[in-house]
Amino acid sequence: MNTENKYMSNTGGIQGLANISMNQQFPARPGYGTQGKKIVVYANYFKINVPANLAVTRYNVEVSPEVRGRKLYRIFQLLIELPEFAHVISDMKSMIISRDPLNITDGQTFQIRYRGDGQDEPLENAPTYTVRVVTPLSVTVSDFQNWLSAVQPGPAFIQKAEFLQILNVIFGHHPQADENTVSTGQNRHFSISRAQTNTRNIHILGGGLEALRGFYQSVRAATGGLLLNVNVSHNVFIQPERLDSIFGKLGTGNKLTLNKKLKLVRIDLLHLPGKKSNAGVDIRRTKTIFGLAHPQDGSAEDHRPQISSFGAGPRDVKFWLSAQAAPAAKPAAKPAGKGKKAGGAGAGPGLPSNQYISVYDYFRRKYPQFNLNERLPVINIGNREHPSYLPAEVCVVQPGQTIKRRLSPEQTQAMITFACRKPWENGDSIVGDGRAVLGLNNSEARFGLVVGQSLITVGARVLAAPAIKYKNAQSKDTSVMPRFGSWNMANIKFHTGSNIGKWTAIVFRSNRGRDYGAEDVRGTLQNFQRFLNQSGINANGFITQPPPPELYLQDGQEQSNDNQIKDIFRKMYNSNNRPKFVLCILPFNDVAIYNSIKTVADTRAGIHTVCVVGSKFMKEQRQDQYFGNVSLKFNLKAGGINQTLDAPKLGIISEGKTMVVGLDVTHPSPGSKENAPSAAGIVASVDRFLGQWPCDFRIQEGRKEMVSGLEGMFLSRLVLWEKHNKGQLPENILIYRDGVSEGQYQQLLDQELPQIRNACRQKYPATATKNNIPKISIVVCGKRHHTRFYPTTEQNADRSSNCEPGTIVDRGVTEVRFWDFFVQSHACLQGTARPGHYYVVLDEIFRTRPVKAPHQNPADALEELTHNMCHLFGRATKAVSLCPPAYYADLLCTRLRCYLADYFDPNDTSATQSTASGATSQPGFDIVIPDNLRDTMFYI
Numbered sequence: 001m002n003t004e005n006k007y008m009s010n011t012g013g014i015q016g017l018a019n020i021s022m023n024q025q026f027p028a029r030p031g032y033g034t035q036g037k038k039i040v041v042y043a044n045y046f047k048i049n050v051p052a053n054l055a056v057t058r059y060n061v062e063v064s065p066e067v068r069g070r071k072l073y074r075i076f077q078l079l080i081e082l083p084e085f086a087h088v089i090s091d092m093k094s095m096i097i098s099r100d101p102l103n104i105t106d107g108q109t110f111q112i113r114y115r116g117d118g119q120d121e122p123l124e125n126a127p128t129y130t131v132r133v134v135t136p137l138s139v140t141v142s143d144f145q146n147w148l149s150a151v152q153p154g155p156a157f158i159q160k161a162e163f164l165q166i167l168n169v170i171f172g173h174h175p176q177a178d179e180n181t182v183s184t185g186q187n188r189h190f191s192i193s194r195a196q197t198n199t200r201n202i203h204i205l206g207g208g209l210e211a212l213r214g215f216y217q218s219v220r221a222a223t224g225g226l227l228l229n230v231n232v233s234h235n236v237f238i239q240p241e242r243l244d245s246i247f248g249k250l251g252t253g254n255k256l257t258l259n260k261k262l263k264l265v266r267i268d269l270l271h272l273p274g275k276k277s278n279a280g281v282d283i284r285r286t287k288t289i290f291g292l293a294h295p296q297d298g299s300a301e302d303h304r305p306q307i308s309s310f311g312a313g314p315r316d317v318k319f320w321l322s323a324q325a326a327p328a329a330k331p332a333a334k335p336a337g338k339g340k341k342a343g344g345a346g347a348g349p350g351l352p353s354n355q356y357i358s359v360y361d362y363f364r365r366k367y368p369q370f371n372l373n374e375r376l377p378v379i380n381i382g383n384r385e386h387p388s389y390l391p392a393e394v395c396v397v398q399p400g401q402t403i404k405r406r407l408s409p410e411q412t413q414a415m416i417t418f419a420c421r422k423p424w425e426n427g428d429s430i431v432g433d434g435r436a437v438l439g440l441n442n443s444e445a446r447f448g449l450v451v452g453q454s455l456i457t458v459g460a461r462v463l464a465a466p467a468i469k470y471k472n473a474q475s476k477d478t479s480v481m482p483r484f485g486s487w488n489m490a491n492i493k494f495h496t497g498s499n500i501g502k503w504t505a506i507v508f509r510s511n512r513g514r515d516y517g518a519e520d521v522r523g524t525l526q527n528f529q530r531f532l533n534q535s536g537i538n539a540n541g542f543i544t545q546p547p548p549p550e551l552y553l554q555d556g557q558e559q560s561n562d563n564q565i566k567d568i569f570r571k572m573y574n575s576n577n578r579p580k581f582v583l584c585i586l587p588f589n590d591v592a593i594y595n596s597i598k599t600v601a602d603t604r605a606g607i608h609t610v611c612v613v614g615s616k617f618m619k620e621q622r623q624d625q626y627f628g629n630v631s632l633k634f635n636l637k638a639g640g641i642n643q644t645l646d647a648p649k650l651g652i653i654s655e656g657k658t659m660v661v662g663l664d665v666t667h668p669s670p671g672s673k674e675n676a677p678s679a680a681g682i683v684a685s686v687d688r689f690l691g692q693w694p695c696d697f698r699i700q701e702g703r704k705e706m707v708s709g710l711e712g713m714f715l716s717r718l719v720l721w722e723k724h725n726k727g728q729l730p731e732n733i734l735i736y737r738d739g740v741s742e743g744q745y746q747q748l749l750d751q752e753l754p755q756i757r758n759a760c761r762q763k764y765p766a767t768a769t770k771n772n773i774p775k776i777s778i779v780v781c782g783k784r785h786h787t788r789f790y791p792t793t794e795q796n797a798d799r800s801s802n803c804e805p806g807t808i809v810d811r812g813v814t815e816v817r818f819w820d821f822f823v824q825s826h827a828c829l830q831g832t833a834r835p836g837h838y839y840v841v842l843d844e845i846f847r848t849r850p851v852k853a854p855h856q857n858p859a860d861a862l863e864e865l866t867h868n869m870c871h872l873f874g875r876a877t878k879a880v881s882l883c884p885p886a887y888y889a890d891l892l893c894t895r896l897r898c899y900l901a902d903y904f905d906p907n908d909t910s911a912t913q914s915t916a917s918g919a920t921s922q923p924g925f926d927i928v929i930p931d932n933l934r935d936t937m938f939y940i
Contacts, residue, residue, distance in 0.1 A: 010153060025156075027819050028819065030819065032811060033810050033860050033863045035855065035860050040796075041796070041809065044789075046454075047227060047452040051142070054140065054142050054447060057138045058095055060133070060134050061090075061133055063129055063130070064130050074116070076096075085098075091169045091172065091176075102136075106135065111131075112129045114128070120275075148225050149225055160221065161743075164221060189214050190233075190437075204239070205411040206410060207249055207410075210237055210238075211418050211419070217229065223811075223812075228440075234418065235402055241397060243392035244391075262291065265397060267381075268398055269284060270393075272285050287395075290380045291379070292379060294384070295309065295310060297380060301320075305389070316358070318359075320356055321352060321355060359391055373392070378391060405670070405671050424790065430455070431454065460803070462796075462808070465805065466646065467480065468643050470494065471497075478492055485826050496691065498538070500634055500637075501580040502581075504543040506549055507551070508593070509553065510554070511555055513588035514614060521585055524617060528627055532631055537638070541580075545577075552564075565600060572605065581609075582608070584597055591905075594611060602938055603927055628877070632875050636937045651865045652865070653688055657728075658730055660685045662682070662684070663683075664737075664886065665681075666681075672906070677699045680700055681697040681889050682695060682889065684717035684885075686721055694717075694934075694935045695889075699896075706744075710759075711755040715762055731773055732776075734845060737779070738882075749841060757769075775845045777842055782882075783835075787822060787837065798827055800829060803833065805827045807824040808823055808824075808863055809822040809835070826870065833881070838883070846862050849861075869885075870882070873887055874940070894939075896927070
């Protein structure tokens, strides 16, 4: 804190900061926040002590021919075994790092003849790879440490990114090299040891899967020095069991699904003896599963295997047993290939020769110790042209293999339960198991970099929650004070009620779940209508004739269900009594049904829909609370304002001249189709109340983070603001941009900001833009980070042992030269709270305005505004964890995924076809919202 204060005092105030900011990419910090109750919290960081004059040299490594994955990892292992690379550290992908410069020339090449794990010598036909070591870069880590500790402003540290990359490789080398640890990416590490001390970090999810608790680590630059951020991380892996044991868990009923689950899974072999490594360690023989036995296997063989059916058992898979060739069915040998006689296996003692033999008979004679189950599928460890077969009983799944598919609801719930832990439990794991898994107790493995023994403490502040404004029974302003991050709106009305017009319900029935009919729900619908009216919503337009229809759905019949849903909305659309709202009463939560409803209603019929689960909607206990949550969506979709704040609590927003924007992009997840696009969504306020956030969106190239169609989207928001504000355009535009990683901040300014400015030039007079109107500030926000804060005393903890709602941290784990802060605005009901992180990449608004009491600097103004806005998320009566503009943009992107379910989630055989008429920026993904919904919050 002293370093931070001294640095700020040496900047010469705001004007000095303005000059400094010209020498760096992003706005300089205008000061530290001062408001709120001051407290001290733990942060999940360790201090890194850097030896004096520590210098290291990084070398880039090029491998040809190109290779990836485990083979690339193995090539790096073989490279650093050479005497020229003694005592180096590597990321095992692209670089090596040495304490002292290596005795090699720049561009020197090395020939690495490949040999697999456990092989003392390369195989006869082993490939040779050329490894070229280039571009040595020597850096002095202590120079970086000194720059971070400086109290005098100075030029930016040009090689900051390179230093952090090198340090992360140094810290990641130990867990990546440890045979009892598996790493996913560069930063997440999981112990796969089955030792008793590690069983607490393993949880069986069912279906052949298990969750492991591991640890994320990343070196971070902070004021005063380097820190190591360590957080608990969880991932899902295949259980390391024998295949015959795991087959039933994975599900053998659907052979196609089983084939997908097993493809490329690595297995150890039980029927063949292992090998001793040079170090005397037993190493099992390893293979990779190509798939299940298939009738089309062996097309290149003279004697093709005889396979009765796809996924056949060992009695029904026969291969040619040759007298001369090496046994192909024996996993010790390679699959039959070029130069081998067809079919491939050689006869051994007691075995016939030059004839077909079943896998069952071969293993019964050759390895009688294994009792084969003839019903279990035989696996192919070769390839389609040259197969090689094994029964499940001789295969063991190697530990530490992740999956890339969606979990079942039951597995998801088990995963959540395992990962949901109190803050102090995660803190204990980090200091205990985390240090062991990451090897933080051995500084010699990191060139003498020493990690502190305990988590650091940092200063924090707790801001008071703002009063929430509603209407009372007489429609006069009334306020509610949040308590523990939430509040109750019982017996009060929405700030601005709406008229939902004609509305009805659809009662969905099914052969699964609690079944309700139209007659069953009639009384509850009447109660709900009364509740809406009492809340300030005009709900008198309920359609009594015809009565709410029933729709019978079959569980698992997505295509048929989708057709029925489309048909009933088509009838409603064509009706003379077309509703504006439909309450969809579902028998259970189902992704495919939900996607179908939202796609046809939003993009075809132009009808607002709100989905509820019948068992919850009909439940008499605490029914008003459930009705209240549902009514929030009705009012927002119909254009109402659920709640707002007193003007002083909204700062610059209350003047009515500032438009607030939320922007997000969603990308294809693992398992999506190859041509799956990305989707960009934008929301923007229309007035000073921040109650309505209409949207626009574009479908764009897959996995492209920057928004390519932002100019048109932004222009549409300006047009809508002008419409709601008597022809006036906003003087300020405050943008909360979600989903941008730290390395992409500059891309945002280079690629998205010009589009925003171009949109403004089309709407604003030339004199306005020349005078820097509108002023634009961009705040990148997100929750996909690993910083956590834990209370240091019970007095500063809430009911779930987390920090209190309103906790702000802008010291200790941040850099004084940049403007960022953490806000934990919400109360975490269970588990460990994740604060929102906000990073200012452009500011033309706050530092140019006079500071108003009680604020002492622009940091106070932005921090309090961000925190207060978190109480204006209209879908909840509680403070939320992410500022509403970004939250709404995220919800919009989630809705876009519903429309594109065939591309994003093909494994669910989603029935939605994503074929709404219209035009977008990406041909083939036509999604357009009808005019009557377009400027509403239909996506809520």
